[in-house]
Amino acid sequence: MPEIRLLASGIGFTEGPLWTSDGRLLVTSVSRGQVLELDHRTGAVVRRVETGGGPNGLAEDEHGRVWVAQNGGSVRPSSSRRAAAPGLQTLLGDTVLDAVSTGLRSPNDLVRGPDGRIWFTDPGSPHEESPGQVYAYNPRGGRLEVMAEGIDFPNGLAFALDGTQLFVAATRERRLVRYTWNGRALRCDGVFAELPGGPDGLAFDVEGRLYAAVPDADQIAVTDADGSPRTPVRFPAGTFPTNLCFAGPARDTLVVTAAKGGRVLALADVATGPRHLLPNASRSLDDARRRA
Template structure:
């Protein structure tokens, strides 16, 4: 089903804050484009190269949407979706989603059926999986705050069965383990280019932490960067290891040394982002009710 809406707002001039000359070199177009403006709270953008499309979530509307790169049309990919939040692709191009409403991490198979990858820890239901990444060995790593069970707005109001909000790993053998248990509300996460480190947002704490990855364990966890504009949400890396983070005022870009080098300011609170497009240099941004696009001179982190 194609969604028919009035044309989105025209492109707007990119409002940049250059804090370091390193940022000026990677900023591309002078404009950002609005691809869609009809959501309630948009999240979880994931670019699918084989489909030439962007999959993203409209959580309160309980649906996954699909923006077609060729036609520019937006259609419903799945409804109901299980109040899906974060999405990513695995090495085989299958969609991995955090289903807040079902309190599961699920994989969409090639035939459209869904396989549950994680739902319980020691017999207790997960809180509400939020964001997810896949490592090159096939393991799936995700965060599990309670946002989907605190009310009926983004899921189903329910009691929290697990003591705490953790970061989890699903091994290639399907085993679910806790890899970090000292978070208030873990949220966005992303691996470094060589997968030796994992960046994890703790939203209420207003910072990003960086862990060392030791096989199926996480070590350390020092603060990588604090948020100076509300709170962090989703994070992604580019091909130079820079960290791009969603904030309340737009997108912040950090050098691998932790320096905030620049910002892209947007009119709405930004929830998440991802790189995509044929060359991987298009930054897709979900911001409250809208999806924005910004063409850069850098590319997203390579996929294995």
């Protein structure tokens, strides 16, 4: 098992890690209403952008523009003084622009789809019992379209590497649901995998394996393309891993946001075998837990 290393801590309820096309590592602080850029080598905070509300997931479009799933503070109260309605935001340097801010309840996570649209989940507040939706938003024409409904708290989502399948975390059902995308519509293929807890963020590695953060089980569940389980990435009790992405030039470093202690963790060479420790290798996870 690759060694877990601490990149950052004490930055609030962390979510939404994103490795951008120009080699930057971004995360959100839901409880502070911020998007933070971290030095991926040292973990130092390079930039803070005040989004207000509750920024959750992050995604990058084909033009390198960063999109934010803004829950409006409905999931966790924010210390930010900037008001933000539930919707989608975009970042232009330190400037935050509202892209979609009407008709949505509490956007959670988002990805760029194979069709160039921004796909996102809108589960509503955790306190709501009504099912959620998956939307797709076209930045060119501004059209918002419901793609899937009736999911019990849809959370993370990820397209397979070839873009023909969409996977959605159904948190309350403790399942991953698979859809087929034919370029025009989604077809639900049913349950892809049952998990030991409610899944949150999702990501594929370079080999096509699907990784799912399972906060209440303190692990990252890993499945093959056919849904067969592999050995999970386990964390100490109370870590509460919320989301993940693959970072670095080879996309082989697994970056995990951990709500306990407001941390960002990294596991090097997860998908390729032999591991190389990050430059901050002297800081162990045990050190991080003592600081939290």
